Amino acid sequence: MNSRPLLILMLLGSLLTIPRAICSPTEEADNRLKKAVGEVVAIAAHAPDRKTLSEQVKPVLEGILSFETMTRRAIGPGWRQFTPAQQQEATGLFTTLIIRTYTAKFTPGELPVETFKTASTPSPGRVEVPTTSSYNGSSYDVVYRLEESEGWKITDVVIEGVSMIANYRTQFDAEFTQGGANAVIKALNHSLSSSQ
Amino acid sequence: MNARTSILTALLAGVVFILSINCTPCYGGQRSVGAADDDTDEYSHAASIADPIEPVNRGTFWLNHQLYRYILKPLSKAYDAVLPSPVRRGIFNAFDNVEYPDRVVNDVLQWKLKRAGYESEKFVLNTVAGVGGIFKVSDHIPSLVDLPRPDTGQTFGKWGIGHGAYVVLPVFGPKSVRDTVGFAGDIALNPLFWLAFWFPSTAWLPAVSATDSARTLHDKLKAYDATTANTLDRYLAIRSAYVQNRQQAVSK
Numbered sequence: 302m303n304s305r306p307l308l309i310l311m312l313l314g315s316l317l318t319i320p321r322a323i324c325s326p327t328e329e330a331d332n333r334l335k336k337a338v339g340e341v342v343a344i345a346a347h348a349p350d351r352k353t354l355s356e357q358v359k360p361v362l363e364g365i366l367s368f369e370t371m372t373r374r375a376i377g378p379g380w381r382q383f384t385p386a387q388q389q390e391a392t393g394l395f396t397t398l399i400i401r402t403y404t405a406k407f408t409p410g411e412l413p414v415e416t417f418k419t420a421s422t423p424s425p426g427r428v429e430v431p432t433t434s435s436y437n438g439s440s441y442d443v444v445y446r447l448e449e450s451e452g453w454k455i456t457d458v459v460i461e462g463v464s465m466i467a468n469y470r471t472q473f474d475a476e477f478t479q480g481g482a483n484a485v486i487k488a489l490n491h492s493l494s495s496s497q
Numbered sequence: 498m499n500a501r502t503s504i505l506t507a508l509l510a511g512v513v514f515i516l517s518i519n520c521t522p523c524y525g526g527q528r529s530v531g532a533a534d535d536d537t538d539e540y541s542h543a544a545s546i547a548d549p550i551e552p553v554n555r556g557t558f559w560l561n562h563q564l565y566r567y568i569l570k571p572l573s574k575a576y577d578a579v580l581p582s583p584v585r586r587g588i589f590n591a592f593d594n595v596e597y598p599d600r601v602v603n604d605v606l607q608w609k610l611k612r613a614g615y616e617s618e619k620f621v622l623n624t625v626a627g628v629g630g631i632f633k634v635s636d637h638i639p640s641l642v643d644l645p646r647p648d649t650g651q652t653f654g655k656w657g658i659g660h661g662a663y664v665v666l667p668v669f670g671p672k673s674v675r676d677t678v679g680f681a682g683d684i685a686l687n688p689l690f691w692l693a694f695w696f697p698s699t700a701w702l703p704a705v706s707a708t709d710s711a712r713t714l715h716d717k718l719k720a721y722d723a724t725t726a727n728t729l730d731r732y733l734a735i736r737s738a739y740v741q742n743r744q745q746a747v748s749k
Contacts, residue, residue: 462745
């Protein structure tokens, strides 16, 4: 009878620690990112050329990048004027472009040093992980923006202060203003065919 | 017994309350951002710049692109092929060391006195122990590694001066009016410029040493290639990258 309060306190103590272990969004996002970047780096180190690199990292990036959010934000307000079919087509095309743009920061056959700094939570459901990528003495800052929606996924990559999404948005805005959704899709197709 | 049960119930209720607070970011913070929310979302916006002379800028940009592609890129490759990496690094370090006045003056103008102190320490160390700055001895001291590199345009930005219009300079590429004036300031703070001013035979020195010059050509071409690959409009991609990058420099 005397040991009951002690047992209850121990039970409560353990209850307090378990959710803390589960409920660390920053840590969860951070770990997920580290795993994905680690896989990409390992693939890049052994890839013979850029085309192989893009093909091999595709499954990894498909699991960690939120292509729909990225496409929607890059296109901006014009997105609402796209038909569902156009939205699907634009997302598919932009996915390929994002994979190529992201893998362009890796050199096939070379092993970069990726340093992860302390992640921050700018607002609930969002985590920013600052990193430094070093290649042959040159290094640059990369911030990964992750958001929680069906698991933690990257919604933007900011290299040396330059947001990938904001950069594309400037370009999409100009295309959309000139010729609407069709002009955006046409420009995406053109960019993909010319950068192959 | 009843009193004990009440205390335990209260304790449990307290624990449940604490847990609910702890779990808020995890269970209650999930975002569901739709297209309509994106318009006001902070992640959907980026710095922009006025471009009133866009047709002229696009023309200069096209000329620079040809210059980079057909002249500067082959030159950069030849430079890399002829000089081994340690020699290139030594040249880079020595010229970088000479640019100390530009960095320290801007540190002081930005009221970053501690950083100015580190910068001076780094200069003395590299000049004396690094044989005129050829060897970057300061890389072995954690507090002197990766010191931010201030420039005059950044100082103007920190003072609250806006960009003004966007301009594409021949050869030097993208700038704003503010950063063009700042760029002139950086040149004026380069001791080699004054050496060349008084001794014209050394005019090649600032051309090699200054920021935005042959010394940094390799890295700049690499950055240019990375930014313009996979784009819909390379002019807009560079303009957006420039203004975002400068905004980050000013906010540091």
